[in-house]
Amino acid sequence: MKTRTLKKDKVNIITLGCSKNMVDSEVLSGQLLANDFDVVHESAKRDHNIVIVNTCGFIDKAKAESINTILDQVELKRRGKLDKVYVTGCLSERYKNNLEEEIPEVDAFFGTMEMPRILKTLEADYKAELVGERLLSTPSHYAYLKISEGCNRTCSFCAIPLMRGQHISKPIEQLVAEAEGLVRRGVKEIMVIAQELTYYGLDIYKKRELPRLLHALADVKGLEWIRLHYAYPSKFPMEILDVMKERSNICNYLDMPLQHASNHMLKAMKRQITREEMTDLIHKIRETVPGICLRTTLITGFPGETQDDVNEVKEFLQEHRFDRVGVFTYSHEENTSAYEFADTLSDEEKEARAQEIMEVQQEISLEKNQEKVGKVFKVIVDKREAGRYLARTEFDSVEVDNEVVINTNKRLRIGEFVNVKITKAYDYDLEGEVV
Template sequence: MREKISIISLGCARNLVDSEVMAGLLRQGPYEVVSEPSHAQIVLVNTCSFIDAAKEESLDAILEVSRLKEEGKLRTLVVAGCLSQRYSEELMRELPEVDLFIGTGEVPRIVEILQEHQQNQRRHYVGIPSYLYDHATPRRRSTPSFWAYVKVSEGCDHKCAFCIIPKLRGPHRSRPIGSVVEEVRSLAEDGVKEINLIAQDLTAYGRERRDGTTLYGLLRELVSVTGIQWIRLLYAYPNFLDESLLSLIRENEKICKYLDIPFQHVSAHILRRMRRGKSGSAVREALARLRQAIPQLTLRTSLIVGFPGETEEDFQELLDFVQEAQFDRLGVFKYSIEEGTAAALMESQISEEDKERRWQELMEVQADISRRKNEALIGTMHRVIIDGFDPETARFIGRTQAHAPEVDGVVYVDPSPARTKSGTACRPGDLVEVKITQGLDYDLIGEILDA
């Protein structure tokens, strides 16, 4: 009989892909992957440790699963991912209920590790990460059938003062173009219409290979894959978005006019301390260049408040910048001290009260910007991919090219009387024409227009 294993995946989309790969490998082995931890003999928690909140979420999940073990419902508890990579020895001492700790580079060995594990034998498997999956790697997708994440590279070579990712994920390494294209072709054959390309830094794709591999070259190949309707770029740096790449994004209808670029701050003083290599004027110039190159661009960014040394003047400059830049999407993080980073050793740490106040102020400004942008869309037409149905509002839920899955708002879609009468309601994955009728803080409401 196949043993049952349940995987709890926490953190970012890149971590989710690792969970999907482990699920695929486990299914090839003597395991059955189940959704409910209470129905499994083995539970694997794939963790995140990027910031304090992520670490707390990971620890809470581990402790919740450990109760199943205490009740005798679970035989083996496995902790994988960034938390294990970073703290395996400490966690071995602090969490005796955990049997195995697996680092980020051990994903392809998951079956081997479980097979060699013996009852009451606790071990940790953590090395220097070098793993990178390819098109031939089995993968059990957990996203809806019509969209998928595709991780084109792993690791990071940037030296940002606040970030621990290079130590957790290793140096930057890219998949060959052919491998990515083969995976996307396979996904298209399975009915996937939307591809979301992910990496720590998409614009670094291919740079270390020194064989001419570039993001531009990859996109040129991907747009020719039959069946793929949308290709979205997530996690890019502005430094390496050259004119040829921007032109391709602008001109090809399959590539979403959407970029997620983490500017982090605008104060020259803070950017220097962050080791971001940009002045405030350079950030503004990059923003202007992007919008000029792609007039219909939807731009998401992330910012950090409360970085060590951030004065009230620095924060006011950031607040003014957000008002000036009018970002379409904005994520704001409160800086948290991360051991092993340069910023953790900096003086002039900011109080939690000031971080919270600054976060609230920025989010209030952005909510107003977002609402006004959404209200300006009333009466306009958009192609929407249907994600599902919301019984509470009796509306379908969907997204435009301007809405990345899981992180952005949605479009609530009123079904048309004609479709309701004829019984041709929308199905998940359908692409429909929608007229926007209402704009909310982060979401839109619209109605389907039938031909």
């Protein structure tokens, strides 16, 4: 008998793509732990014998990264460094048949909703009673809370419904129990995530219930910051803002992807909203919650986009001065309704347009940061790096937004809140001192 078979299996989970994928990996880890497996996230130690790659299939770059990661793990298996390689997630859901044919060395491919089947393959039991039990891959002071799965929107560029299915909300009681469990483990900030937050509750409560959920989460003792990601602008439920105003632990922060500013493009993208309606909504949001941080994402290079459309986006940014902006280049995705349009722009031209837009936002970001110099903000300390601490204000989410650099001789605890006076401003970051 090989010595290797006498060793206990150890699983390394590699997660690619968005925070929703990260939550799936954490839940899978919790199930494996409950079945007495050793589990690690993205370990570089190479002391594991099984790898599960949780893939992303959202855009071309993400698909390429997923495939390269799978091939890297297959090569380790070929060299005898691994016993098994499994693949799950969005890419596997969408292209399972192709992947099985192209990479037969993978032991099994699974879709996005097949966790019980993954566990069965590993001779583990799916434990339904483990509500919210996860092995966190984030630092212990923050975590993501996924409130729903899938999406019912029909944006012409988006393949998410093909990979994640229709919208399914989790019950409020389950989410509150999950949040309470996270707080018991030291979590102070949760990022509420979904493909589409504002749709929450329509399937199970027959009406939009995000405001009621937020009130329930805000009641969880010890939860100091609640942050909202991915709110669709069309038919935006304004009651969300009333809750934000009422509850001090809901951050004045809203991530609302608008995708474009040209009516020509918004119609082609099937966004169900016009530039004029978006302008009205932005004004109402800022009137209702003064000082709110608005984050948005935009797509450039969609089929038929002209330089005039790009100029409209730049004008829109200058008009509304968003606090945070991300820009993606269009990816031509099979089986989306936009796939019937000719994708005529080169990758280089798409990137050039994205850069053109970001140069406008860079200037806005610097000006907004300069306005913060001399002011005091409550920040959460995320990590210590190169002899200094990196923190965030309530206006900054993890990884995608600004950081506050704290230079101090004082010892700070990771995950603690401190007040910092801003002393310097850069394009996307701030410096400050503890007060």
